[in-house]
Amino acid sequence: MLRFDKGEDFIPSFTAWLEKNSIESATVICGIGMLKDMEIGRYDGREYTRMTEPESCEILSLQGSVSMKEGARFVHMHVSYANHDFQAIGGHLFSGIVSMTIELVVAPMTPGLVRKPAGGVFWQMDS
Amino acid sequence: MLRFDKGEDFIPSFTAWLEKNSIESATVICGIGMLKDMEIGRYDGREYTRMTEPESCEILSLQGSVSMKEGARFVHMHVSYANHDFQAIGGHLFSGIVSMTIELVVAPMTPGLVRKPAGGVFWQMDS
Amino acid sequence: MLRFDKGEDFIPSFTAWLEKNSIESATVICGIGMLKDMEIGRYDGREYTRMTEPESCEILSLQGSVSMKEGARFVHMHVSYANHDFQAIGGHLFSGIVSMTIELVVAPMTPGLVRKPAGGVFWQMDS
Numbered sequence: 401m402l403r404f405d406k407g408e409d410f411i412p413s414f415t416a417w418l419e420k421n422s423i424e425s426a427t428v429i430c431g432i433g434m435l436k437d438m439e440i441g442r443y444d445g446r447e448y449t450r451m452t453e454p455e456s457c458e459i460l461s462l463q464g465s466v467s468m469k470e471g472a473r474f475v476h477m478h479v480s481y482a483n484h485d486f487q488a489i490g491g492h493l494f495s496g497i498v499s500m501t502i503e504l505v506v507a508p509m510t511p512g513l514v515r516k517p518a519g520g521v522f523w524q525m526d527s
Numbered sequence: 528m529l530r531f532d533k534g535e536d537f538i539p540s541f542t543a544w545l546e547k548n549s550i551e552s553a554t555v556i557c558g559i560g561m562l563k564d565m566e567i568g569r570y571d572g573r574e575y576t577r578m579t580e581p582e583s584c585e586i587l588s589l590q591g592s593v594s595m596k597e598g599a600r601f602v603h604m605h606v607s608y609a610n611h612d613f614q615a616i617g618g619h620l621f622s623g624i625v626s627m628t629i630e631l632v633v634a635p636m637t638p639g640l641v642r643k644p645a646g647g648v649f650w651q652m653d654s
Numbered sequence: 655m656l657r658f659d660k661g662e663d664f665i666p667s668f669t670a671w672l673e674k675n676s677i678e679s680a681t682v683i684c685g686i687g688m689l690k691d692m693e694i695g696r697y698d699g700r701e702y703t704r705m706t707e708p709e710s711c712e713i714l715s716l717q718g719s720v721s722m723k724e725g726a727r728f729v730h731m732h733v734s735y736a737n738h739d740f741q742a743i744g745g746h747l748f749s750g751i752v753s754m755t756i757e758l759v760v761a762p763m764t765p766g767l768v769r770k771p772a773g774g775v776f777w778q779m780d781s
Binding site: 570588591604606615 | 710
Binding site: 427428429440442443444445449451461463464465476477478479480487488489490491492507509513 | 528556557561585586587588589615626627630632
């Protein structure tokens with residue numbers, strides 16, 4: 401379990417931790433806490449439609465994977481969060497700033513998850 | 528981690544993989560990707576109310592279990608997905624077609640999860 | 655995997671099981687089933703706004719952790735559930751009564767997760 405602190409840029413901080421610990425493949429099986437200034441996306445088969453969420457929101461779930469894409473670590477996470485009316489909203493998580501804390505559970509795997517181009521902006525897991 | 532490809536009928540494909548690998552009990556701890564033509568349900572204490580979702584949607588989370596029910600593998604998964612407005616929707620997942628990919632994290636367990644009738648259409652885990 | 659039965663007060667039942675099994679640190683990586691009479695919350699930086707959900711709802715996901723706070727086990731879970739229109743709603747889970755069953759996947763950890771005051775009502779994980 402990793403803890404991220406208020407103000408951290410979530411995905412770059414996570415990627416830096418993965419690099420420091422030489423983890424190339426992993427799954428993200430749990431993540432709760434709060435994020436603000438999120439950018440999320442929805443893939444339409446060719447590209448992502450994006451939206452931003454400036455508000456600080458409770459993170460309901462985080463699930464995803466870490467793989468290698470063109471030699472660099474690629475964090476692929478989908479987020480579900482609640483707005484101020486408790487309505488759940490979600491999508492592919494492009495970015496977010498930790499607004500209180502994030503507790504993330506990561507299961508490192510044997511290196512081997514690699515992504516390759518699969519048409520458009522989509523990179524398919526090659527394993 | 529399993530990867531399902533575009534066009535696969537998600538639950539039958541997963542069940543076939545479980546049979547091929549002789550896995551009778553497992554938990555599903557992470558699943559992201561996209562599904563279309565989903566049928567989801569909501570249990571009212573006696574039966575399921577069902578709805579269908581033709582649109583291809585980002586899967587925000589998949590959680591569930593694999594157990595044996597009357598001698599066959601039974602996949603019990605709850606799904607949360609985002610529609611084109613990023614609103615999250617969800618329920619019991621009856622079926623869905625993989626529309627881009629699904630990356631599923633499965634933790635096999637020692638055989639022993641078995642379901643038995645518990646009134647109405649409900650089968651309770653017997654362990 | 656733990657199973658909770660109809661009528662159980664979910665968080666006290668889970669806490670009692672943790673005490674009985676001497677588990678001080680753990681992560682909750684999966685939880686599906688149904689809860690009613692839930693109280694959920696949203697942290698605004700100083701305190702929680704709360705709402706109650708009397709209806710029996712499908713639980714879409716449960717993610718969280720178990721740590722020690724002032725010498726007692728502290729269960730921190732975020733929930734996502736679907737209402738009767740399949741809309742997802744969620745937040746910090748304060749309480750709920752099991753209305754059908756809950757199947758919870760818990761990964762015990764080496765003791766060491768401890769929470770300390772971090773301003774207002776917020777207790778930060780100290781590790």
